[in-house]
Amino acid sequence: MNSNTSPTKASVIENLGAVRAMIRRHKRNDIIFAIVGLLALMLGLITLLTLFIDLVMDGYARFNPQFFTDYPSRRAASAGLLSAWVGSALVMLVTFLTAVPMGVAAGLYLEEYAPKNWFSDLIEINVSNLAGVPSIVYGLLALGLFVYILDFGQSILTAGLTLGLLILPIVIVSTREAIRAIPVAIREAAYAVGATKWQVVSDHVVKYSQGGILTGVIIGMARALGETAPIITIGALTFIAFLPPSPVTTTPPFINFEWLSSGFTVLPIQMFNWLSRPDHAFHINAAATGAIIILVTLLMNGTAIWLRYKIRKNIKW
Amino acid sequence: MTMNSVTQISNHAMDIKISPRLAKNVRRNVKERIIELILMLAALSAVATTFAIVGILLYESLGFFKTVSVVEFFTATEWTPLFEDAHYGIMPLISGTLTTSAVALALAVPVGTIAAIYLSEFASHKAREIVKPILELLVGVPTVVFGYFALLFVTPLLQKIFPELPGFNMLSAGLVMGVMIIPYIASVAEDAMRAVPMSMREGSYAMGATRFQTAIRVVTPAAVSGIVAAYILAISRAVGETMVVAVAAGQQPNLTFNPMESAATITAYIVQVAMGDLPHGSIGYQSIFAAGLVLMVMTLGFNIIGHIVRKKYREQY
């Protein structure tokens, strides 16, 4: 068969000029799209930068040490973050104690013990479901169950438990991923010397996955620090001119739990409260608080990402 | 429980002249089983949380629907549960939620998709290594800070273009929400595109296609299930967002789809009520659970659809 009988032979060398012009046109689209794509990527980054600069510029007046040691006040210039950051710290403590033991244990169970059946599937479905539940629904859970039915009240305990449940899926997923990164060969070696399952898990699995778990915990805690909606729903009071009782005392038994049932406020709530006031002077405080919250969360998330990067580089099985 | 039964067993063991080593085995087995049980209970916490959430929402909503008929709930056009002359139509809250989400997605879908295509098909390996962590950092910024940005930066900016824009409006809130959601879409869509095998791209390039042609005509269609899953999950995220809309979109329920007006979303309503003083068990109190139930059903529905779509694309390669 002679190809020259085809009437529409798309020969390149016969139409070289036209072909080259067309290729040039198409390649121009390449360049245009590359620019547009880069802009699209930058949009988020530019917004974040604008946001941060705006906060710093607006809140500039309140960047002094007093801001951290003052209680909120009716006068914007002397309203400070003391009760807010102390409250945040205490709530983070309860969140940590709720989410980490339960989350790591759950992750261990799912990776090391659970047989592949409907039961473990059910648990997995629930975990991924919970990750997608809006945070305010956790607030409703807390309000209905913790505050009223269990009568924990509008307290640090309630807030910590709620946020702990909120970040539980994050801890579980990162625990599982960290465990999965451990090669089977290490486990087999441990079993081969006669270790029991729990010995293998606690001596080897947990130890090697610590880095990955820590990464997930940091990300979870950063998330919890910035969460506002569930805490509002519980009813964190916003004009707190006192501090919760200290967990550590100077008299025996040296630890008390009164602080758990105390009223409280946290950083994002304080910002929200100041933001909601029509008086512009309070907006300055809100801006300063916002800048601080962003700094802390960015630092925590940045640490987690850096940690994950180092783990990936260092591990030489 | 442990020690007694184990002691009994080992006493018995000595009667029947069982070797001490076997007795130790029994003790160890019991310990292993108990540990496994504890871990399993931790894993079940995920299931328990889901049950608790569904339970509390249903329980309080049931109370709500004793007073308000389901028909009125879905057909009335006003939502004023706290007024003397109370109306309980959820449509204004739903319209607020849908409008803000629509604005958000109108921004996030094109920008996120283009960013994903750029990241997957145009960016160099090093560029990708830098950009992906930055996207993750964006995700970690607390939403209340974005609320500040929407209210005190974006709205005044938009008012220069649209002078009749009210101080609270769905456009600002929606746009800022959109920027927040871009990293979600970009990240998931990019993962979907990277999963497309290189051999398919080579097939396209071998035909004389440019990078842009390959990206749009071959890679994107090949990854379409994953990309759509990204969109659906983004919808779920937008619908469940609270702080940005609570701060910037307004607190008055308003049955409208015009983004230039102010309106309350489901989430903003819950926040508003929770901040006030509502007696436990009152109709106002129960109304937030009814609203939360609607929200939960919406986000759950989207999550399930997204999950199904994502599973479908996993099977292709």
Add this chain to the structure above:
Amino acid sequence: MINATTPIKAESRDLNFYYSNGTQALKGINMPLYENKITALIGPSGCGKSTFLRCFNRMHDLYPGNKYDGQIIMHPDNTNILDKGVDPIEVRMRISMVFQKPNPFPKSIYENVAYGLRVRGESNKRLLDDKVEEALKGAALWNEVKDRLQDLAFNLSGGQQQRLCIARALATDPEIMLFDEPTSALDPIATANIEELMSELRNKLTILVVTHNMQQAARISDYTAYMYLGDLIEYGDTDMIFTRPTRKETEDYITGKFG
């Protein structure tokens, strides 16, 4: 038999190739491709035959860091394909490729075959219809798919998908077709079909095929080149190579002493 009047379609001149990590994969290859003939590249794994093949359509350009050193000259226009000033896209429009594992696009059968034309800006429906039919006939696939052109290409069998890929490569009337181990992923019947197809295609265009299957090379090719560790050890008439090879290395490989 090579004689002085057999036209050369393309030839490599002193071609060296370096991967981005520095390894030299091709060492000074000089080889002709005779027009309307099938040339086969054989040799053990890692000898560079696929690397050499992929130089012809500048596939290596897709992965940054690779370096060509030398020339591949196309006739009759005497263009050096590897020249930095020559656009790889233009090269790929003249030289098409069929891959080891069939790689149809997630599109219909029709759209797969029409892809090359659409990418060239062709949108005339009647022209596309004609070219698609011609290409599918040329790939001996038309009768099997003519009633379901809108079906997804993924639904075809492995052998059919590979013929579809051949049709796709044919539709743009290339001057040279490159085949990279085209039947290694297929069953014997599909393999036989493709081999028959390649034999017929040589009437239209020039074919360069890489194969790890010596018998296949002996069956279908006019000329064979034996490569080893980046060097072209021997090149000649297929009959001569397989019955009276000049170099001992060639003979060792062909008789199965290694590889």
